[in-house]
C-alpha cells in the first residue's frame with residue numbers, strides 16, 4: 363500500500379499536461395469543498411447536508427506544468443426521485459469522460475454499503491486510474507485515519523484493483539490539498555491548456571448566481587426541505603438611468619419549493635428568513651460580479667418537481 367504523506371517535488375520539465383479528473387463519492391463526502399480548495403476559489407456551493415451538488419461543476423487549476431480540470435459531481439446515492447436518478451446518470455456519464463477518478467471517502471465515517479457500491483462500479487472502469495481520497499482528516503485522530511486507510515486499501519484488493527494512490531486530505535484545514543494535485547497531474551495526458559488562462563470555471567454566471575442563492579437558502583433548513591429547493595435566475599438587467607460610475611444590476615430570481623406548506627419556512631416570520639437569504643447571497647453575488655446588485659427573490663411552488671419530468675426540464679435537469 364502506498365499512502366502519500368509528503369509533497370513530492372518533480373522537476374519542472376518541458377512536458378505540459380492537461381486533462382480531467384472527477385471527484386465522486388457519497389453525498390456530503392466533501393467533493394465540492396475539495397474542488398474549491400484546489401481551485402482556490404468557490405466554484406461549487408457546499409452545505410452540511412447530502413445532495414447539495416446537482417450538476418457537474420468544472421473547476422480549473424492552472425499550473426506552469428499543467429492544467430487540471432476538476433469535475434465535481436453530485437453525490438452518488440440510492441435514488442428516491444426522478445431527480446435522484448438523473449443525478450446518478452450524470453455521475454456515471456462523467457466517469458467515462460475523465461482521465462482520473464478521485465473517489466472521496468470521509469475520514470470520520472466508517473466505510474459503508476454506499477461506499478462499497480460506488481467502489482464496485484468503479485472497479486468495472488478498468489482503463490481509468492483511481493485515486494482514493496480520504497477527506498476531512500482534520501476531524502479524526504491518527505489511529506482512526508490509519509484504520510480508514512487500511513480499510514480502503516483492503517476494499518480495492520477485495521474488488522480486484524489497486525488504487526493509483528491513497529491520499530488523506532483536509533480541504534478545510536488545507537492539508538495535503540496541493541499534494542493531491544501533484545499526484546493527479548502525472549496521470550493526465552500531455553497536451554496544451556484546454557481553457558484560457560485565468561478561467562476558474564466554465565459555469566455560466568446565471569447558474570453560479572442561482573447556486574449562491576440556493577446555498578444561502580439551504581442554510582438551517584432540515585429534513586426534506588433542502589431537496590425541495592431549486593433556484594432559477596429569471597432576469598439580469600442593468601438598472602436604467604444610473605450614472606456610469608454607480609451601476610446597479612437588477613437580478614430577479616425564483617426560489618422554487620414543492621409544496622405550499624414549505625412556503626412559510628422559506629419565507630420565515632414577516633419575511634425575515636427570505637430577507638436574510640437575500641442579503642447573504644447578494645454579498646456573494648456582488649463579490650463574484652464585482653458590481654452592486656439589487657436582488658429580488660420570489661418564492662414559488664412547483665408541485666413535486668423532483669418527480670415530475672416536465673418540471674425537471676423546466677428547472678434545467
Ligand SMILES: Nc1nc2c(ncn2[C@@H]2O[C@H](COP(=O)(O)OP(=O)(O)OP(=O)(O)O)[C@@H](O)[C@H]2O)c(=O)[nH]1
Nearest residue numbers: 390391392393394395409410413414415437533534
Ligand atoms: N471538517 C471538515 N469538514 C469538511 C471538509 N470538507 C468538507 N467538509 C464539510 O462537509 C460538508 C459537505 O461538504 P460538501 O463539499 O458540500 O460535500 P459534497 O461531497 O460536495 O456533497 P454533495 O454535493 O451533497 O454530494 C460541508 O459542511 C463541508 O463544510 C474538511 O476537510 N474538513
Ligand SMILES: [Mg+2]
Nearest residue numbers: 393394414415
Ligand atoms: Mg457537492
